[in-house]
Amino acid sequence: MTLLLRNAGLPGSDDVVDVEIADGSIRRIGPRQAHPMADRAIDLGERWLIPGLWDNHVHFSQWAQTARRLDVSAADSAAAVAILVAARAGQMRPGETLIGFGFRDALWPDMPTLGVLDAVSRGISVVLVSGDLHSCWLNSAALAEHGLDGHPTGLLREADAFAVEGAIDTVQDGVLDAWALDAARQAASRGVVGIVDLEMAWNLDVWQRRMGAGADLLRVEFGLYSEHLGRALAQGLRSGAVIPGTQGLLTVGPFKVITDGSLNTRTALCFAEYPGMESGPHSRGVLNVPADELLARMRQAAAAGIRPAVHAIGDHANRLALDAFEQLAAEGTPTHGSIEHAQLLTPTDVHRFATLGVVASVQPEHALDDRDVADRFWAGRTERAFVLGDLLAAGATLAFGSDAPVAPLDPWVSMAAAVGRTKHGRAPWNPEQAVSRQAALAASARGRHRIKVGDVADLAVCEIDPLVASVSDLRRMPVAATLLAGRFTHNTL
Numbered sequence: 001m002t003l004l005l006r007n008a009g010l011p012g013s014d015d016v017v018d019v020e021i022a023d024g025s026i027r028r029i030g031p032r033q034a035h036p037m038a039d040r041a042i043d044l045g046e047r048w049l050i051p052g053l054w055d056n057h058v059h060f061s062q063w064a065q066t067a068r069r070l071d072v073s074a075a076d077s078a079a080a081v082a083i084l085v086a087a088r089a090g091q092m093r094p095g096e097t098l099i100g101f102g103f104r105d106a107l108w109p110d111m112p113t114l115g116v117l118d119a120v121s122r123g124i125s126v127v128l129v130s131g132d133l134h135s136c137w138l139n140s141a142a143l144a145e146h147g148l149d150g151h152p153t154g155l156l157r158e159a160d161a162f163a164v165e166g167a168i169d170t171v172q173d174g175v176l177d178a179w180a181l182d183a184a185r186q187a188a189s190r191g192v193v194g195i196v197d198l199e200m201a202w203n204l205d206v207w208q209r210r211m212g213a214g215a216d217l218l219r220v221e222f223g224l225y226s227e228h229l230g231r232a233l234a235q236g237l238r239s240g241a242v243i244p245g246t247q248g249l250l251t252v253g254p255f256k257v258i259t260d261g262s263l264n265t266r267t268a269l270c271f272a273e274y275p276g277m278e279s280g281p282h283s284r285g286v287l288n289v290p291a292d293e294l295l296a297r298m299r300q301a302a303a304a305g306i307r308p309a310v311h312a313i314g315d316h317a318n319r320l321a322l323d324a325f326e327q328l329a330a331e332g333t334p335t336h337g338s339i340e341h342a343q344l345l346t347p348t349d350v351h352r353f354a355t356l357g358v359v360a361s362v363q364p365e366h367a368l369d370d371r372d373v374a375d376r377f378w379a380g381r382t383e384r385a386f387v388l389g390d391l392l393a394a395g396a397t398l399a400f401g402s403d404a405p406v407a408p409l410d411p412w413v414s415m416a417a418a419v420g421r422t423k424h425g426r427a428p429w430n431p432e433q434a435v436s437r438q439a440a441l442a443a444s445a446r447g448r449h450r451i452k453v454g455d456v457a458d459l460a461v462c463e464i465d466p467l468v469a470s471v472s473d474l475r476r477m478p479v480a481a482t483l484l485a486g487r488f489t490h491n492t493l
Helices: 060-066 078-089 114-118 140-145 159-167 173-188 203-212 226-234 291-303 315-330 347-356 364-369 371-377 388-393 411-420 437-443 471-475
Strands: 002-009 016-022 025-030 040-043 048-051 053-058 097-103 125-130 135-138 155-157 192-197 219-224 250-258 308-312 338-341 359-362 398-400 459-462 479-484 487-491
Touching: 002 048, 002 459, 053 398, 053 411, 060 173, 078 097, 078 114, 078 125, 114 135, 114 140, 125 140, 125 159, 135 140, 135 159, 155 159, 173 192, 173 203, 173 487, 192 250, 192 479, 203 219, 203 250, 219 226, 226 250, 226 291, 250 291, 291 308, 291 315, 308 315, 315 338, 315 347, 347 388, 359 388, 364 371, 364 411, 388 398, 398 411, 398 437, 411 437, 411 471
Parallel strands: 002 040, 053 192, 097 125, 192 219, 219 250, 250 308, 308 338, 338 359, 359 398
Antiparallel strands: 002 016, 016 025, 048 459, 125 135, 135 155, 459 479, 479 487
16 A cells, blocks of 8 residues: 655755655655656645654553543632532532542642541542642542541542552443543544553553554553563563554553652652651652662563663652662663653753663653742752753753643643743743754654654644744644554544
């Protein structure tokens, strides 16, 4: 099957070319031919043809469910959340569970407490998941259901929150898979050809089931967690290996370890104390995995050919993660790994990413969502926060993602945030850390900003040249078509 894309614009230039695709790859890029030999021809009308986009960090099942949960992301206080919960609870029957998503309490004037939710929940169970996924707020009925009777506040953090988040994912497979297909269609409509799914589950079975039922809109690299590592090793899984029977779409991804918490939950592990928390037991954040245990887990995975992806947000957590990568390198164990988030870094550690070959897997939109929280809780240090420009200048490889549902699964949102460092008309935040449009596109397209002969034909067709688009145009970029190995997964041409 040969597909000819006629009159394609190339970003950053005035070139208009024909692109010939055969057997899923780009065979020719060149001037228009009078009588091309192709099974099918599509005229792009001088729209811009770019490499297909990847979201390098998502929680896909949670993203698929988020639209069906009570949205409390706009609430600016516990009292405001209570109003939303009361309205929804009044529409529910006894015995049902109200699940909400998106609260961010770091700057609230009041505290999320049991009393606030119990007063408005009308006896039903209420579980609210924070916008950063690192805390949950439960009422008394929900605490009882999860075996947590007697908890003083109902606000759970880190491991306790993750356990509850896993327990509430009780949607039937068929229903969830239908929602996931909707989410995949939406992703394809934004030019996305692939995701790295870091859902905290055994994702091999999930995606084999979905693809076996016909889900073929995205490439998926599925992540593994510590509780699944033994199972993965027993099956001989290695990062980059393609799973048979999935049309080449399902690949083994990284081994993820969550070493610290998050900024909004004030559990990111930092060298300095959080203002107002100096007397608390976790005044500098939370270390979820001790350094020696982190090294042992990474060593075990890397020795089996599974690359580590280490969640580290605070500067201390990033130091420990980089130390572990350095030790493995000294032992001669290749990792080709990444640090996920890398939000707060010391200047010395910025340069270690390139030296050690560790990918900075970052989520630029988080900088804009968290800027006010950072200004308060990382006061005096925000010049070291979300330092995309410094990482790039130091020679590090950037890989952009969303951490959906924490931010939208939309690489254009990430690119706009990285280039402009602003949204909602606010002044740019630490604009010296902005990156170029070319660098942003490459970080969203597996290192490519331009198509070339021999590439797999994973492509997107844009209405605006992304290398000259305004920041607002980047954020809303109209995508006319998306192709996966030369097959349309989205098409409005």
